């Protein structure tokens with residue numbers, strides 16, 4: 001191993017980290033959650049969660065990563081030698097591989113739809129046809145797998161080129177593109193007749209819908225959306241330089257991620273209401289309702305093509321970050337070169353994605369705890385592993401690591417005047433662990 005890889009520029013640091021955070025979760029899950037769970041009231045709670053939970057835990061991961069400048073397992077070995085804290089690193093790797101398993105399959109779907117959009121196959125159909133085609137597609141054996149493997153290969157091309165030439169360069173090109181497409185869509189959507197009804201559904205605050213369960217969902221969404229708890233940000237921040245202002249970076253990433261989530265709602269709901277459709281959940285919204293809407297617009301190929309390009313870009317920068325956690329570990333720990341480490345991970349994920357994809361169709365009878373393998377991967381990683389690992393990370397930084405280390409990292413060894421340090425450290429030490437325990441208990445319906 002030569003010298004530790006580094007991101008080259010400030011823009012690169014923000015673009016890669018925002019690239020990890022902005023994903024499929026922002027574009028369809030957030031708007032729907034907000035719309036159904038109190039609109040503007042949900043949004044306020046979500047923003048509070050990002051402030052008191054998201055930014056502090058992100059800072060905690062940054063402290064661990066930049067201080068140790070190594071992968072997410074070795075980081076804990078360096079900072080707490082002789083202890084067992086490095087199991088947090090393994091937890092993160094396990095969670096990221098499980099998430100990759102099903103995220104890769106959905107990413108494959110976005111490629112299929114991008115292809116269909118560009119070949120004009122998403123025009124001239126009825127809503128029922130869109131639904132029937134989508135169901136047939138995701139349940140079939142071969143075609144979704146083909147796209148998943150293509151998507152995996154694109155990941156390989158980026159990851160094998162390394163931190164600067166692969167990950168950073170990709171993010172520097174794709175993230176600005178993503179923002180431009182988002183803005184174009186916003187303008188288009190707000191110009192539709194009747195868009196105000198959609199905006200009202202999304203943003204009108206309805207505090208009567210706010211229950212403890214909804215608050216917990218908002219917290220969970222903040223956690224997932226900011227890519228916390230998986231060691232991604234530990235790994236990425238190990239590529240930061242000594243001048244990177246950690247609190248500022250965390251705040252910028254959190255603001256941009258939240259902005260994308262809000263913009264996605266501003267795009268989707270006016271369109272759904274303007275065309276008199278139902279705001280349905282999850283994959284159906286993206287793969288059935290939206291193609292149906294674009295189909296009714298003039299120059300529909302352009303709109304559906306742009307939209308699926310947006311989704312593909314969002315998914316790609318997230319999957320690359322998920323991969324990098326394990327790749328960095330293999331490079332360091334098993335002394336593999338980058339290409340080999342990427343290939344090993346590619347094989348592991350290809351296998352898991354194949355099982356996940358088949359579990360929607362031919363293998364849907366195979367159940368783990370009553371769920372398909374696809375749903376089980378999601379449940380086990382997002383509901384169980386993420387909160388556990390996030391909880392351990394905040395306890396580690398708040399209670400095990402010396403407070404002075406956190407101060408040094410967050411103030412760049414006292415070079416920055418950082419009035420927020422005490423507040424952020426308080427959140428890491430007390431608030432975050434308590435909130436995460438609540439999320440965890442709710443996952444098991446204990447509260």
Ligand code: PHE
Pocket residue numbers: 020021022023024025026099224225226227228230232318319321322
């Ligand atoms: N943060 C991404 C999103 O909002 C998803 C993701 C989760 C990416 C976990 C990496 C790790 O979709």
